Amino acid sequence: MLALGLAYGLLEEGLALGSLTSTTLYPVANWAPRLLGSTPRDSAVHLIVVGALAAALVALGLLRHPAVLRDRPIPRPRSLVVIGAVSVAGCFALLMQLPGAEHSAYLPDRLAWLAPVSALILLATGSAICRRWSTNTRWSPVHIAALIAGALPAHSLLGLIVFPLGTLDRVALAIIMAAEVAVGVWLVRRTTVVH
Numbered sequence: 001m002l003a004l005g006l007a008y009g010l011l012e013e014g015l016a017l018g019s020l021t022s023t024t025l026y027p028v029a030n031w032a033p034r035l036l037g038s039t040p041r042d043s044a045v046h047l048i049v050v051g052a053l054a055a056a057l058v059a060l061g062l063l064r065h066p067a068v069l070r071d072r073p074i075p076r077p078r079s080l081v082v083i084g085a086v087s088v089a090g091c092f093a094l095l096m097q098l099p100g101a102e103h104s105a106y107l108p109d110r111l112a113w114l115a116p117v118s119a120l121i122l123l124a125t126g127s128a129i130c131r132r133w134s135t136n137t138r139w140s141p142v143h144i145a146a147l148i149a150g151a152l153p154a155h156s157l158l159g160l161i162v163f164p165l166g167t168l169d170r171v172a173l174a175i176i177m178a179a180e181v182a183v184g185v186w187l188v189r190r191t192t193v194v195h
Contacts, residue, residue, distance in 0.1 A: 003061030007054040014050055071137045077146035077188060084150025087126045092158040094119040099161065141191040149184025153177050 013019050075083065094105050094115045102108075105115040130147070133139055156177035160170060 003057045007057035007061065010050050010054045010057070015047070069135055069137050074133045074136050074138050074143065077142050077192075080143055080146035081150035081184070081188075084147040085154040086150075087122065088151040088154040089158055091119050091122050091126075092155065092162075094122065096158060096162045141194070142188060145184070145187040145191040149181075149188050152180040152184060156180060 097104050098106065100106075103112045103115065105118070107115055133143065156173055159165075160173055160177070163169075165173065
């Protein structure tokens, strides 16, 4: 799932919206260094590199990864809501230019590279922990729903904090966030009943 999600992010956010190279798409140019430089978003090198990386991630995501199930303690679903929210908020906070900052994570120019590296470390650590939990006999759809219920509104909350939005946009995003919370609560309850 992580590999497929990363592939989608590269294609949708990176290529379609151009956030990997854009210098005009919101303040993305100041968030962190662009690893492929500020090449035009339709340049052949950019398309080939990102396309190949996305294809490799899709292939990795479609591979079967057999796991040995073990019985060990895992967090309760309520804790996973908090973990999901904090993880997503932390990752986005490391990547986005927060209010009053010149670069992401309030880093100076010479250390701007630390923000995306830290975000990748956080993402890798969270992925490894979730992988370990998911190979547990106690892991269930309720736990997955709880992680999602925390992650979705945290993503929208960062958007409210970071982006210079007008009143209508803020209201719309707040409504979306409220809907994400409602869907998260419904999803956790539904999977609890079914499970």
